[in-house]
Amino acid sequence: MASAVSPRTPNAAQNLDKNELYSIGPRFWNVRGSFKILKVLDIETQMSIIQLRNGRFLVIDTVEMTDRLRQEIDQLTNNGEKIEAVIATHPFHTLSIPAFYQLYPKAAYYGTPRHLRRLTDIPWKGDLDDCNIRKKWEPDVEMRIPAGAEFVNPQPESSNHFVSVFVYHPASKTLHVDDTIMYAEKPGLLLKVIGYKGGAMAFHPSIKNAGLHPTAEAPYLFRDWMRNMLKDWHFDNICCAHLGVKIGGAHADVATLLNAAEPLFEKLSRKNQKKNPNGELPPGNHPNMNLNDDECG
Structure with missing residues (x-):
């Protein structure tokens, strides 16, 4: 049961320990993982776990597992038996998924188109580009893909990590988002040098180059999508x-x-x-004009 895990809540004034479950709100946990650039700058990564009203769990993204973290997840989910699905929301967050699958192979796995193309050893149950998949766990959990950016085939792969699926959990008023929005309560010296301010939100730096489609309307499509997201989702917390x-x-x-x-x-x-001037998309890119919701028709 959820209450079996000793509750830890984040202290906004301190960095959170890695690979430990933190209770963010009712039926919502977050785990901070490590991801280092050039083996020096740890920009972190994350996993969230959401308990549905049916008592089962969604795992949103994955991180590198430790024995302690596995014990906590096993305790929370009855040794993984209550994990209903694992949902990979960011096309380039891939490194820890195969190992997580080896630990919890009974869950259904859902990913982005790039996950399905790259990680072929995982028996993916569905593609998050399908709005019916994104709606599968409503009203417990809502998911949307930002407009104005490339989700299916982001290029260049080395730098365009801007877009991912936004996941909102109304019960805890918590938004889970990967690279699109960044936040650091107390950024380190290197981050301060490149312009990050403590306690402030920032868009991923790729917004200034390849993050959005290279059309005149793309920045405003993204802005209007964000406005509608803010209107519809009344979150207090963000991971x-x-x-x-x-x-x-x-x-x-x-x-x-x-x-x-x-x-x-x-x-x-x-x-x-x-x-x-003609508003042409690069070869292999896909328009995303969905501003107001996740229309399926």
């Missing part, structure tokens, strides 16, 4: 893969971030209009 968790006040902070980005959206739109 960001990079670099941490914000407890309370997250909705207002994301709204502030979006409003402050208006000059950037205008600049990107003008640049794209000049370089790409």
Whole structure:
């Protein structure tokens, strides 16, 4: 049962220990993982676990497992028997999924199109590009893909890590989002040097280059999608893969971030209009015009 795991709640003034379950809100846990750039700068990654009203669990993304973390998950989920599904939301967060599958092979696995293309040893149950899959656990859990960005085949793979599936859990008022939005309560020196401010939200830096489609309308499609997301999802907390968790006040902070980005959206739109006046998408890219919800018709 959920109560079997000793509750730990984040202290916003401190960095969270890695590979431990933290209770973010009712029936929602987050785990901080390590991901280092050049073996020096740890920009972290994450996994969240959500308990559905039927008593079963969704695992949102995965991290490298330790014996202690496995014991905590086993205790929470009856040795994995109550894990209903594992959902990989970010096309490039792949490294820890195979090992997690080896530990919990009975769960149903759902991923992005890139997961399905790359990790062929996993028997994927469904593709998150299918809106019917994203709606599968409503109203307990809601999922959406941002407009104006490439989800199916993001290029170049070395730098375009902007978009992922946003996951909202109304019961805990918590939003799980990977690279698109970043947050650090106390960024380290290297992050400060490149412009990150403590306690502030930021969009992934790829928004300034390959993150959005190279069309004049793409920045505004993304902005309007974000506005609708903020209107529909009344979250208080946000769990960001990079670099941490914000407890309370997250909705207002994301709204502030979006409003402050208006000059950037205008600049990107003008640049794209000049370089790409016909609004053509690169070969292999897919338009995403879905602003208001997850229409399936």
